[in-house]
Amino acid sequence: MNNKKNFVFIMTDQHNPDYVSYSKAAKVDTPNIDFIAQGTVFENAVTPNPVCTPARCALLTGKxxxxxxxxxxxxxxxTNYPTYARALKKSGYNTAAVGKLHLMQGWHxxxxxxxxxxxxxxxEETKKYGFDYVWETAGKGLMLKNYCDYAKYLDKQGLLAVYRNEVIRRDKAGGHPEYPDTAESFGISxxxxxxxxxxxxxxxxxxxQDKEKPFSLLCSFLSPHPIIDPPSRFLEMEGLNMDEEFLLREGQKELSDDMKKRWCENRRGYRALIRFIDYQIGRIIDVLKAENILSETILVFTSDHGDVLGNYRIDGKNLPWRESSTVPLAIRHPDFVNGIRVEDPVSLIDIPATILDIAEIDYEKALSLFWPVWNHVVPCKSLLPIIKGDxxxxxxxxxxxNDGFEMIQTKNYKYIRYRTMTKEYSTPKEKLFDLQKDKSELTDVSKLEGYSDVLKWCRExxxxxxxxxxxxxxxxxxxRD
Incomplete structure (x- = not known):
């Protein structure tokens, strides 16, 4: 009889931390994600890199x-770097990855x-990361260039050209604050x-799954990352809120009425996509119940990075600001459904350590190599002691x-050091924010009296x-042998 816990690790893509209903802001209704949040909610979960591929590589390796x-x-x-999936597989788990992985970006x-x-x-190369089964889809825009299992499915339905033509039509608007992505279906059912x-x-x-063998499933959705393509019935669930707040930095102009309307429509579609994903998560939870294995399954929910959603007159990710660098994170351990909320910071790299710790695998050993050098350094930490209430x-x-900055974040402060990419040396720019007084991170206090010790500590x-x-x-x- 199998006495090990199963793992269902659910990810979204580019998910602003306020867009789950268990959050304090609760900007969209997500009852099924809230079910996972009955366990432990990490309110200050920070990505190691606010960009898709590097964040996902860190999540897999714990580095x-x-x-x-x-x-x-x-x-x-x-594929030679150790991963949590490979450690689980070696320990007897049946491992799978379904959805977006984005561990390969070898083309310009x-x-x-x-x-x-x-x-x-x-x-077969992808399976070397530690997965017995893989059904992979490229990102929405990436499917224009990549061919994946979902593209193959669309191809058989005669829909791949429809999909790619829609990406081309809408791609020019992506990432530009003047033209936020519109919220509309791709014309696919x-x-x-x-x-x-x-x-x-x-x-x-x-x-x-064989009930006698534990399993680990990585289920990685593409949304709410643009392109904003919710099915019509989910878009209809979300009204257009013209009272949306848009943060601005010093010197930035207010959005025009037309531009604000465009961004409000964009956020409406963003919420609709999250509702759609929450519905899919509910389907997965229902199957766990029907198979009578929910009580033996760890549920993890998070995202690779966030989205600023028009704040500061910009779109997307790759930024140090909270909306981009912080993500939702909830873990439901069936033995510890205690409704814990954690304000102290944790990193996404802590998730693989937590999974392996729950599986009673030495994560520092499993995620390290003796040779070549420096592969023994494993900075992730298990969150299990928090989940258990210890x-x-x-x-x-x-x-x-990332390629533009480095950031240290504590419960009370955020320090940003911008990279200098010039050929000749120049003094790096840096900023410090007092999160106790400035949760929106709008006022740089790095040069103000009284913060020198904090600044020094963050630098160190x-x-x-x-x-x-x-x-x-x-x-x-x-x-040679």
Whole structure:
């Protein structure tokens, strides 16, 4: 008889932390995500990198992006790095990944349509990350260049050209504050929608499991990342709220009435997509109940990064601000459904450590290599002591990085150091925000009297993190027996 817990790890893409109904802001109704939040809610969960590929690589490995050579959406995660999925598989779990992985970005953005990765052909390579079963879909816009399992499905339905033409039509508006993405269907039925298909595959995997063997399922949805394409019935559930607040930084102009209306319509579609995903999560939970395994299953819900949604007159991610760098995170352990809320910071890299800890696997050992050098450095921490109620925090700060900045965040402060990319040395720019007084992160206090000690400490923690977590080296040349 199997006595190990199963894992259903559910991810969304580009999910603002306020857009779940268990949050204090509660900007959209998400009853099924709230079910997961009956366990433990981490109100200050910070991504190690507010960009898709590096955040996902960190989630899989429990290491910072710079440790695995994935600082931005460029290149492919080396399959030799240890992953939590591989550790579970080695321990006897049946492992699966369904939906968006985005661990490979080996092509330049300007390649022609259809000339990216053939993820169907690369499936055996993808399985090397630690998965027995893979049903992968590219991101919405990425499907213009990549061929994946969902693209193959659409192809058979005669819908792939329809999908790609819609991406081309709407792509020019993406990422520009003057032209936020409109909220409208792709002209593809709800039953053929990518989120519905991902849930279908996840449900099939769960139903097919041998009850004598534990399983781990990564179910990764594409939304609410643009393109904003909710099915019409979910869009109709969300009214247009013209009283939306849009944050501005010093010197920025107010949005025009027309532009505000466009952004309000965009946010309406964003909420509708989250409702649609919440519906799919409910379907998955219902199957766990029907299979009588909910009491033996750990549910994890999070996202890779957030979305500023028109605040500061910009769209998207890749920013240090809370809406981009913080994500929703809830974990429901059936033995510890205690309604705990955690205000101290945690990092997304702590999720693989938590999963392995629950599975009674030494995560520091499982996620490290003795050789090549520096692969033994594992900075993630298990959240299980918090979930069990044994402690209130496992770290004092989180570290976030990308190609533009590095960030230290505590419960009360946020420090940002911008990278200098010039050939000659220039003094790095830095900012400090007092989150106790300025939750919107609008006032830089780095040069104000009374903050010198905090600034000094944050600088030291940034230096310590980078110095203590060097990049793990990788080799390819064969060694003689």
């Amino acid at each position: 910072y992006p710079h440790q695995v050579g994935m600082m931005t959406t460029s290149g492919c995660l080396n 953005w300007n390649v022609p349509v259809g000339q990216g990765h053939d993820l169907v052909e690369l499936k 709800e039953e053929n929608h990518v989120e519905q298909m991902i849930a279908n595959k996840a449900i099939s995997f769960i139903k097919e 402690t209130k925090k496992v770290r004092d700060f989180t570290f976030t990085e 923690m940034r230096d310590y993190t980078l110095n203590s977590t060097p990049a793990g080296q990788m080799g390819w040349a064969p060694v």
